[in-house]
Amino acid sequence: xxxxxxxxxxxxxRHTVFRKPNGELYSEELVSTHGFSSAYALVYHxxxxxxxxxxxxxxxxxxxxxxxxxxxxxxxKGFQVKPKDDYLESRVPVLVNNDxxxxxxxxxxxLTAYFYKNSQADEVIFVHEGSGVLxxxxxxxxxxxxxxxxxxxxxxxxxxxxGPDNRLFITESFEPIRTPKRYRNEYGQLMEHSPYCERDIxxxxxxxxxxxxxxxxxxxxxxxxxxxxxxxxxPFDFVGWDGYHYPWAISIHDFMxxxxxxxxxxxxxxxxxxxxxxxxxxxxxxxDYHPEAVPAPYNHSNVDSDEVLYYVDGDFxxxxxxxxxxxxxxxxGIPHGPHPGTVEKSIGQKGTEELAVMIDPFxxxxxxxxxxxxxxxxxxxxxxx
Numbered sequence: 253x254x255x256x257x258x259x260x261x262x263x264x265x266r267h268t269v270f271r272k273p274n275g276e277l278y279s280e281e282l283v284s285t286h287g288f289s290s291a292y293a294l295v296y297h298x299x300x301x302x303x304x305x306x307x308x309x310x311x312x313x314x315x316x317x318x319x320x321x322x323x324x325x326x327x328x329k330g331f332q333v334k335p336k337d338d339y340l341e342s343r344v345p346v347l348v349n350n351d352x353x354x355x356x357x358x359x360x361x362x363l364t365a366y367f368y369k370n371s372q373a374d375e376v377i378f379v380h381e382g383s384g385v386l387x388x389x390x391x392x393x394x395x396x397x398x399x400x401x402x403x404x405x406x407x408x409x410x411x412x413x414x415g416p417d418n419r420l421f422i423t424e425s426f427e428p429i430r431t432p433k434r435y436r437n438e439y440g441q442l443m444e445h446s447p448y449c450e451r452d453i454x455x456x457x458x459x460x461x462x463x464x465x466x467x468x469x470x471x472x473x474x475x476x477x478x479x480x481x482x483x484x485x486x487p488f489d490f491v492g493w494d495g496y497h498y499p500w501a502i503s504i505h506d507f508m509x510x511x512x513x514x515x516x517x518x519x520x521x522x523x524x525x526x527x528x529x530x531x532x533x534x535x536x537x538x539x540d541y542h543p544e545a546v547p548a549p550y551n552h553s554n555v556d557s558d559e560v561l562y563y564v565d566g567d568f569x570x571x572x573x574x575x576x577x578x579x580x581x582x583x584x585g586i587p588h589g590p591h592p593g594t595v596e597k598s599i600g601q602k603g604t605e606e607l608a609v610m611i612d613p614f615x616x617x618x619x620x621x622x623x624x625x626x627x628x629x630x631x632x633x634x635x636x637x
Contacts, residue, residue: 254431254500255440255450259391259459260492266294283406283497285428291404293495295389298463303484305467314476315345315353319619323583327631328623330356330562330577331419339363339411340471340478343422346623347560347581349615351528353424354560356577360416366469366480367487369408373424373473376524376531377401378504378609380564380577382418386411389490390498391456398504398564398607400523402429404497408470408487419577421562421609427526445510447520452506456498462486504564504607509537514545518610529557529613536566538603548598551589557612558584566605569598572634580631581617591634 263270270278279300284292295301328346335358336342342359353373362384383396386403387410395401403409435446442449464486472479502523510520521532539547548569559582568574572591582588590598619627 254442254453254496255455256494256496257455257498258492258494259456260296260461260490262294262296262492262494270296272298278491283495285404285406285497290428291496293390293493293497295493296491297485298461298489298491299465299485301483301485301487304481305484306482308480308482310477310479312476313340313343313473313478315348315618316621317348317618318621318624321616322619323585325583325586325588325632325634326581326619326623327628327634328579328581329575329626329628330421330579331575332626333358333622335360335416335418337361340368344622345620346579346626347617348620349613349617351426351526351615352611352613354579354611354617355422355424356579357418357420357422359411359413359418359420362412363410364412366471367408367410369406369470369472370403370424371406371472371474373426374405374429375401375403376423376425376429377403378421378423378562380419380421382413382415382420384411384413384418386499386501387460387488388456388499389488390493391459393454393456393499393501395501399501400504401499401501402524403499404429406497407499409499423531423611425526425528427528429524429526432522432525432530447508447510448502448506448523452502454501456500459490459492460488461491462488464489504533504535504609507533507535509535511538512540513542514540515547515549516540518612521610528615529611532610532612534561534606534608534610536603536605536607539598539601546595546599547601547604548590548595551587553587554582554584554612556584557614558582558617559588560611560613560617562609562611564607564609566607568606568608569594569601569604581619583616589635592636
């Protein structure tokens with residue numbers, strides 16, 4: 253979690269009497285991670301968050317694995333995933349392992365008929381197309397093109413879209429999402445060399461306290477199942493909260509690329525980290541300024557990690573025939589690099605307008621059945637002249 257934040261009304265001391273105007277007690281909840289030893293928030297509800305009226309039968313949303321093991325450069329045409337009205341139904345997992353699930357989604361309608369909670373994974377939702385408001389009990393965050401929405405596990409949320417045309421690139425991480433440790437000093441502050449700073453982090457605002465009784469469906473995801481819970485009080489009944497465990501947003505457009513005299517390696521583009529993978533942002537930037545520099549990336553072998561690139565916008569000087577929403581998977585163990593002709597073409601160029609998200613997992617990814625439906629079967633041949 254980036255920084256301490258507080259919204260609404262809270263008592264002076266933790267775990268002390270805190271009463272409503274009518275004399276009744278507010279209900280205190282500790283939302284903790286890694287037991288009681290990592291980031292947490294203290295939340296004050298109008299009503300206990302335990303008022304469960306009914307639990308419907310769970311249903312399975314586990315990824316359907318098509319290729320558990322593979323060693324082939326792969327390309328997926330992400331925008332071929334068809335839009336669907338319902339938010340959860342629109343989420344299509346394409347690349348998965350035991351550490352993370354990568355999904356594509358094209359929801360047409362806002363998530364308003366029910367609430368959603370991922371109880372086992374942090375979610376990073378990259379907004380490729382569309383805009384709207386992320387609503388939680390912690391407050392609201394407006395989002396648009398290029399935003400990363402970081403929703404920690406256990407946060408109940410809704411997405412209210414401004415229109416029907418939305419494209420999302422979603423990463424579910426079973427490890428906590430962090431800002432890279434090398435960007436932070438001993439106090440947790442992002443340092444001067446970091447490509448973004450606390451000013452770029454957008455925290456929840458406009459806390460809306462819904463002091464309501466009724467039937468409120470919360471669909472809770474755990475271990476590949478969705479459990480439809482019906483609560484007797486509104487999930488967004490927070491009167492106040494404070495701590496480090498809350499949703500936040502940052503834009504890929506606020507990432508300030510680090511450039512050099514010669515080609516810089518991918519870690520300079522790093523946005524987030526976990527113990528199981530890293531996530532990077534490739535943004536418009538000036539090229540290397542050595543007079544003999546070769547801006548195109550060199551051939552390289554990721555011997556201990558796969559490499560996933562999600563192409564957002566712009567021209568990619570190292571690739572041919574790139575489409576918006578395309579995903580490339582370069583498995584660890586075999587080399588990959590620039591397409592024929594692109595190295596020579598890059599020499600003397602002054603900059604790039606490319607925009608992409610990269611994920612490097614430290615354990616191999618598996619392709620789902622849905623991924624095979626949007627696969628370009630001949631991508632691995634694309635390095636032939």
